[in-house]
Amino acid sequence: MGKKVQCELCPTECVLEDFQVGGCRVRINKGGVLYSLVYGKPCSVAIDPIEKKPFFHFLPATTAFSIATAGCVLGCKFCQNWQISQAKPEETDYYNLPPDDVVRQAMFYGCRTITYTYTEPTVFYEYMYDTAQIARKFNVKNTMHSCGYIKEKPLRELSKYLDAADIDLKAFTEDFYSRICGGRLRPVLDALLVLKDEGVWLEITNLVISTLNDKMDEIKEMCKWIVKNLGPNVPLHFSRFFPHYKLNNLPPTPFETLRDARNVAMDAGLKYVYIGNIRSDAENTCCPKCKNILIERIGYFVKQNNISEGRCRFCSTKIAGIWS
Amino acid sequence: MTDAKKFKILVLLTTVLTILILSYNILSEYFMPEIEGYLERRFYYESVISKKGLSLHKGMYWKEKE
Numbered sequence: 001m002g003k004k005v006q007c008e009l010c011p012t013e014c015v016l017e018d019f020q021v022g023g024c025r026v027r028i029n030k031g032g033v034l035y036s037l038v039y040g041k042p043c044s045v046a047i048d049p050i051e052k053k054p055f056f057h058f059l060p061a062t063t064a065f066s067i068a069t070a071g072c073v074l075g076c077k078f079c080q081n082w083q084i085s086q087a088k089p090e091e092t093d094y095y096n097l098p099p100d101d102v103v104r105q106a107m108f109y110g111c112r113t114i115t116y117t118y119t120e121p122t123v124f125y126e127y128m129y130d131t132a133q134i135a136r137k138f139n140v141k142n143t144m145h146s147c148g149y150i151k152e153k154p155l156r157e158l159s160k161y162l163d164a165a166d167i168d169l170k171a172f173t174e175d176f177y178s179r180i181c182g183g184r185l186r187p188v189l190d191a192l193l194v195l196k197d198e199g200v201w202l203e204i205t206n207l208v209i210s211t212l213n214d215k216m217d218e219i220k221e222m223c224k225w226i227v228k229n230l231g232p233n234v235p236l237h238f239s240r241f242f243p244h245y246k247l248n249n250l251p252p253t254p255f256e257t258l259r260d261a262r263n264v265a266m267d268a269g270l271k272y273v274y275i276g277n278i279r280s281d282a283e284n285t286c287c288p289k290c291k292n293i294l295i296e297r298i299g300y301f302v303k304q305n306n307i308s309e310g311r312c313r314f315c316s317t318k319i320a321g322i323w324s
Numbered sequence: 325m326t327d328a329k330k331f332k333i334l335v336l337l338t339t340v341l342t343i344l345i346l347s348y349n350i351l352s353e354y355f356m357p358e359i360e361g362y363l364e365r366r367f368y369y370e371s372v373i374s375k376k377g378l379s380l381h382k383g384m385y386w387k388e389k390e
Contacts, residue, residue, distance in 0.1 A: 001362055004389040015389055019365035027383055028369070037373065039381030090376040126384055154385045 002032035010073040010122055010149050011187040024123040025088045026071035038069035039127045041094040042102075043084050044118050047109055049300040053117060053145050054276055055203055056285060057235050057321025058164045060295055061302040064143065065106035067097070068118035069127065073149045075182040076170065077246035078209060085119040086245075099131035106140050113163075117145040125154060132161035145205075148191035149183055155191055159198035164322065166203045166237075167192055171213035172222035180212060189225070196230050201322050204234060205276070208253045208261055209241040219261050223268035232269045233320035238262055240277035255280065272320070290315040 002018040007027055014022040016029035026038045050064045070092045072085035079085050084092055097105070106114050114135050116128045121144045132142040141163040148167040169188060170181055177185045195202050204226065208214050226234055238261045241253045258275045262282055265273040275282035285295040285307075292314045296303040306313040310323045 001358075005386050006389045007383070008385040008387060009383075017365070018362060019369050028373070028380070030369070030380060032388060034383040034386035035380035036383050037378045037380065039379065041378060089378055090373050094378075126381055129384070151385070 002029065005029045005032060005034045007034060008151060009125055009154055011151060011184060012073060012149075021088075024071045024073050024120075026069065026123050036124065036126050037089045038071065038094075038124050040096060040098040041069060041089065042067040042097055042124075042127075043070050043087075043089070043092040043094045044068040045095055045097065045105075047111060048115070050113060050115075050143075051297060051300040051302070053115055053143065053166050054205065054237050054239075054274070055143060055164060055166055056237070056274060056295070056297075057203065057272065057319070057323075058143065058201055059112050059141070059322060059324070060305055060307075062112040063110065064113040064115040064117075065102065065109065065111040066115045066117050067102060067131075068116070068121070069094070069124040070119065071123040072120040072147075073122050073183070074120065074147055076147075077180050078207065078241060079245050080242075081118050082245040099127065099134050102131045103134045103138055103140055106135070107138060111140070113141040113143050115143045115145065120149070121146050122150045122154075125150075125158070129158055129161070132158070136161050146191075147181075147183075148188040148195075150191055151187070152190065152194055155194050156198060159195065159200050162195075162198075162200050164201035164203070165195050166205055167195070169204050169206050169222065169226075171206075172218050172225070173213075176213055189229075192230060202230060202234050203237065204230075205237040205239055206261075207239045207241050208258055209247070210250055210253055210257065212250070214253070214257050214261070216260060216264050220264050220268060223265040223270055227269040232271050234270070235272040235274065235321075236265055236270050237274045237276045238265070240275070242277070258282075285319070287312040287315060287317055287319070289317040294319060 005016050007014045007022055012023055018029055021028045028035050046066050047063050048066050050059055050062050070084050070087045070089040121128050135142050142161055143164040145166045174185045177183045238258050262273045262275055271288040283297040284293050287294050294306045307319055307323055311318055
């Protein structure tokens with residue numbers, strides 16, 4: 001029998017015996033060596049509007065070549081992609097798509113960006129890292145939508161090739177992370193600080209779930225933390241919850257709750273706060289100074305864009321983001 | 325066969341039996357689950373994972389554990 005190994009990719013730090021698979025379902029110890037089972041084997045490949053990730057301050061109205069493999073480092077009871085995130089790679093169908101093919105396909109379809117998304121990209125770290133390196137050489141940007149449950153060292157290494165990250169800050173209590181997600185809050189906050197420190201463009205998504213994380217004082221605390229530690233320019237997306245997976249018993253989040261959360265966030269000092277998964281004016285980007293609509297969106301689609309060279313076309317205020 | 329010889333054989337058999345029972349208990353408590361678990365995992369890997377065509381790619385960020 002081979003030696004035990006300890007994975008040092010995510011804060012769970014699984015210790016694996018020979019032929020044992022980690023909690024993420026995709027990393028295995030074989031003969032005392034840790035292997036990835038999903039390298040070059042995405043189970044989901046699609047071309048999406050970048051707004052779907054959601055990135056609202058990153059190359060608007062462009063497309064993102066999006067890939068995901070099976071597996072996840074967390075086990076959120078509300079997961080919208082649980083069919084693949086909570087599945088083993090041997091239970092899903094997959095494509096054979098090595099890193100250079102991902103970049104080639106992205107360029108062929110005119111995608112400015114490759115996004116590592118749908119499930120948790122940390123679990124296919126090696127695949128993402130190699131793809132990102134190649135993409136950088138060909139001037140294709142790299143973004144990820146992640147839960148931020150990753151250790152500092154691998155995240156700093158990845159950040160060299162990462163242009164933007166959308167991090168799911170699922171709640172602002174350890175209790176929620178422990179009971180609902182099977183993880184911890186602290187490592188996610190640490191990951192946000194690392195990304196900020198590394199200069200990766202950051203957006204945050206918070207899925208608001210009735211009765212579980214919709215208390216306004218908690219949301220206020222979260223927003224204050226964001227303003228204090230990441231700055232007021234970080235876009236925050238409050239996303240509407242719909243019953244999914246193990247949380248089928250809860251109702252969709254009322255619009256009023258999302259609106260209140262947005263008001264709390266703006267009162268806390270955040271300049272760009274959006275409401276997602278429901279149509280409203282809160283999908284638009286407005287100039288924090290003159291209040292004119294800069295980017296008008298309908299769902300994932302951009303109707304008008306009044307940002308020119310990173311500035312408001314009406315009052316020339318600099319708008320935070322990556323615009324070209 | 326004398327009674328003394330019969331007694332010796334009985335003592336010998338009892339000793340062997342006791343050692344066997346003790347060994348089994350120790351093995352089943354400490355080693356058998358490990359071996360059983362290993363065989364189970366290995367069988368799953370050989371019969372399910374490797375048959376699915378999933379190749380192994382050496383991972384980053386891990387260490388050997390003593």
